[in-house]
Amino acid sequence: MITQKDTSIACGVSLATVSKALSGQTDIGEDTAQHIRDTAKAMGYLPNAAARALKTNRSHNIGVLFEDKTSSGLRHEYFSEILQCIKTEAERLGYDITFISRNLGNMSMTYYEHAKYRNCDGVVIASVDFRHPDVIQLVESNLPTVTLDYVFDSRTAIMSDNISGMIEIVEYVYKKGHRKIAFIHGEDTSVTQKRLASFRSTCARLGVNVPDEYVKSAIFHDPRSSGLATRELLALNDRPTCILYPDDFSFIGGMNEIEQQGLSIPNDISAVGYDGILLSQVLRPRLATYRQDAVTMGVKAAESIVDIIEHPLTSLPVQIMVPGQLWEGETVKQL
């Protein structure tokens, strides 16, 4: 491995001069500096991130938290897309991405300890149980953090606008003439609470009555549970004309149930998903859904964490609302 020392010998200058030349300091003669850079390149010099981190206490490494739970892990396209975008944007800004977990080999550690151990400059908390003590410890630590779809006091959060999303969906469905609107929601998370509240308040504002039987609980990204909820809805005496699903993928479960009962979408039952994953747009009829802008979420997350890292004094904790977009699709019938 070629080091600065090797380069300094080859150039006949001191180690300090090499270091300065390579890091672009201005107090080195332009010709000397250029010669050093050329030589270093020719020799195949590569900086050593570990040495640099040890000395500067900055690793240019961002930790990311992605828990591997069924309903939220990387198999969910919304999250894998966000990860992809965090990665790309962070790299553009000069940072690498390392996964942070709670055990490494036989030593079990908290997220905070893991992040510290790896000298992470900051952590993006994307998909976890935000109420877990270890997450709270991390957020309350001195490490810069950014959360996605969950707000901690005095911390920056990137929020997909679930309130507006649900408003737009309900208003759209209402405009199409639907007055019997059912909502199958995901498990009890912050996101679910927002969507549910928004669903109820929007319906109330529009004068749409929502009987208790029209609100069903299911599990995110789990077509089976949404299928069961759909079955219950279809069995009601006064069944809904439109069903809102927890997410696009879960809609598949409802779709199967509806078709199996000899009903057709949207002629007999209308349906709306959530997320705007690829699947929603290749189904026929195209699924009505609310596209969450995962790209912007990821980019903003990366930008924010880097901003906090690089400007700790001037950066303020903010909640960044990322608007989505209603994709009307073809699964909501005009009544």
Place this chain on the structure above:
Amino acid sequence: MITQKDTSIACGVSLATVSKALSGQTDIGEDTAQHIRDTAKAMGYLPNAAARALKTNRSHNIGVLFEDKTSSGLRHEYFSEILQCIKTEAERLGYDITFISRNLGNMSMTYYEHAKYRNCDGVVIASVDFRHPDVIQLVESNLPTVTLDYVFDSRTAIMSDNISGMIEIVEYVYKKGHRKIAFIHGEDTSVTQKRLASFRSTCARLGVNVPDEYVKSAIFHDPRSSGLATRELLALNDRPTCILYPDDFSFIGGMNEIEQQGLSIPNDISAVGYDGILLSQVLRPRLATYRQDAVTMGVKAAESIVDIIEHPLTSLPVQIMVPGQLWEGETVKQL
């Protein structure tokens, strides 16, 4: 930040003693060692990965290559599942995962340079253009590497068994009475070549004639192109009774096309996917497919790279074949 030095002062012993006690050396008195460990824990000592890496030249960090291309990036569940499993298994073995890319900030670097810069102990090459010079440089370097679904000479590779997969699919379809079997394959990659060769040879062995028009080219993970290919197949005078798709997700494109023409699956046209992603099992009828064992792929990849890292002298380059499994589903009709 609490260091070993802080701990040594608190314990009234030397720095070396602390280091040994914490790393479990045997040449320290049991009581002393225990006291040091307790104190370190109480003080909140955390090891510093950068310092350790600098000293030992081992980072306990594994680089992974996942290119963000449409047809293979993290949005493809097969790959995101593999990544998930590599991550989990590597962490179990005491290694962290860092993404390796080709540019960091303004400096553009090769994969090899990036991996070296981050002191990666090894690299898992999962989803890239394997013919790219930078990938070849990496593989031919002194860095331990493991590839997925592509073989380099004298290097360990984890291979999903595409040959057997296609054999099983064709034999299954044949057994169901089909003699007019079409194959829509993905873009020209190593995987496609294997599947295509296996498709042709198996058909030949079974005495199934495959006219040229029955072999169509499409793009992985792209329902649109598979839909177009399907349309062409359906328009043939002597159209196939069964269509094999590049992957489960692409099947959606075919499904739409078939249904749009008023045909039904499997009554009029049978279909088989590839991958065994979640989607395939929630569709109705359940899609016949060949499940690629992404879990084992990921676990083996992590195990292999760690083995090469930790036993460089005794570990041999091997090709590990990971068998998949035919999932019969309900989309192949008995003729």
Place this chain on the structure above:
DNA sequence: TTGTATGCGTTATCAT
């Protein structure tokens, strides 16, 4: 069993 000393590769301070 414990301690001393050195160096990993880099940056940064202070001389020159």
Place this chain on the structure above:
DNA sequence: ATGATAACGCATACAA
């Protein structure tokens, strides 16, 4: 404009 030197935190060869 350039160089000598110390320090970051840790592991280890060697001395005691």
